[in-house]
Amino acid sequence: MNILITGGAGYIGSHTVVELLENGHSVVVYDNYSNSSNESIKRVEKIVNTSILLEEGDIRNRDRLREVFTAHKIEAVIHFAGLKAVGESVEQPLRYYDNNVGGSVALLEVMEEFGCKKFVFSSSATVYGDPHTVPITEDFPLSATNPYGQSKLFVEEILRDLSTSDDAWQIILLRYFNPVGAHKSGTIGEDPNGIPNNLMPFISQTAVGKREYLSVFGDDYDTKDGSGVRDYIHVVDLANAHFKAIEKINSVEKVATINLGTGNGYSVIEMVKAFEEASGKKVPYKTAPRRAGDIAECYADPKYAKEFLGWEATRGIKEMCEDAWRWQSQNPQGY
Ligand code: NAD
Ligand code: UFG
Numbered sequence: 001m002n003i004l005i006t007g008g009a010g011y012i013g014s015h016t017v018v019e020l021l022e023n024g025h026s027v028v029v030y031d032n033y034s035n036s037s038n039e040s041i042k043r044v045e046k047i048v049n050t051s052i053l054l055e056e057g058d059i060r061n062r063d064r065l066r067e068v069f070t071a072h073k074i075e076a077v078i079h080f081a082g083l084k085a086v087g088e089s090v091e092q093p094l095r096y097y098d099n100n101v102g103g104s105v106a107l108l109e110v111m112e113e114f115g116c117k118k119f120v121f122s123s124s125a126t127v128y129g130d131p132h133t134v135p136i137t138e139d140f141p142l143s144a145t146n147p148y149g150q151s152k153l154f155v156e157e158i159l160r161d162l163s164t165s166d167d168a169w170q171i172i173l174l175r176y177f178n179p180v181g182a183h184k185s186g187t188i189g190e191d192p193n194g195i196p197n198n199l200m201p202f203i204s205q206t207a208v209g210k211r212e213y214l215s216v217f218g219d220d221y222d223t224k225d226g227s228g229v230r231d232y233i234h235v236v237d238l239a240n241a242h243f244k245a246i247e248k249i250n251s252v253e254k255v256a257t258i259n260l261g262t263g264n265g266y267s268v269i270e271m272v273k274a275f276e277e278a279s280g281k282k283v284p285y286k287t288a289p290r291r292a293g294d295i296a297e298c299y300a301d302p303k304y305a306k307e308f309l310g311w312e313a314t315r316g317i318k319e320m321c322e323d324a325w326r327w328q329s330q331n332p333q334g335y
Pocket of ligand 1: 009037082
């Protein structure tokens, strides 16, 4: 299939481009580089040993999207483009709603104009809010505690409404748990701007000496060791699930909603220990107060992904840490 990858220069998008090209699909990457650069795509070209069609543009720019849909026969869209920093979304809600919600609406309108109605959306486990129990199945109640999460929920609802209005749409909502790790080559990976908000990039920057110590946000949760528990999933496993979603999309009736996690929860302290073993480096840490808005435990029930996509995660935390470390140590300043 010929697939438009919005946000394809970003962390998850670039890994997915590798996976799709290695499995015989063709792609057009569409990105405004607001949180990336075309260097990631140059490196993907080296991995797959072929050149990649790259179209610079913003998903909110309908005219630019029309040019791209006119120039390339797009059969499906995987929509990664979006802003993703929770704290920033609280400070700049309008920017987040404009980019994530307005941008998705613009993209869907242009797809409709061109009769392209196969759509894979990057949603998030954040749409489960504070889950009443774990593991989380896809039918759990939905809620959001910040504008970023709200933007994901809105787009999910827009997509459900769209499929009700027109049976021809085939939509897959992928709810990611916590993506970490990097491609085996160590040439592409996560490259956050400034001080990382997320655990894994903070740990790897501490291991490489860029940060003095990690703050462990909370040691008094009702979890195995008091620190927060999450479902970390290797980004290459996640990328592979997008390939499986594309393989299945012709059989989707309306909207399929799928958790992408491993089903295993690891604590912050367990992740620090695993990273120290994988890297051979010390990761100094100090306990700090709980971070506002954090929940104690979050991990997926991954059964439906196996049933529907025939997909399950195969890489464990050792491999996640080894691959994250290879990327970090080979690229201490990122791209
Ligand atoms: P990323 O920031 O690395 O990639 C997003 C890409 O989208 C970037 O290349 C950015 O330049 C581009 N982009 C942003 N706004 C755009 C716009 N208006 N027009 C065109 N391009 C635009 O983030 P990522 O980690 O690869 O995340 C990809 C998607 O997955 C996002 O929608 C994110 O919300 C979602 N997601 C990420 C996580 C995570 O922890 N990384 C978890 C759940 C869901
Ligand atoms: N943590 C620390 N110290 C840090 C950073 C994080 O102790 O410096 C802890 C957090 O308190 C939490 C765990 O590490 O217990 C994971 O935190 P992350 O910020 O890495 O991830 P979250 O689970 O909070 O959220 C991430 C994304 C969200 C997404 C969610 C589910 O940031 O956008 O996963 O996919 F919605």
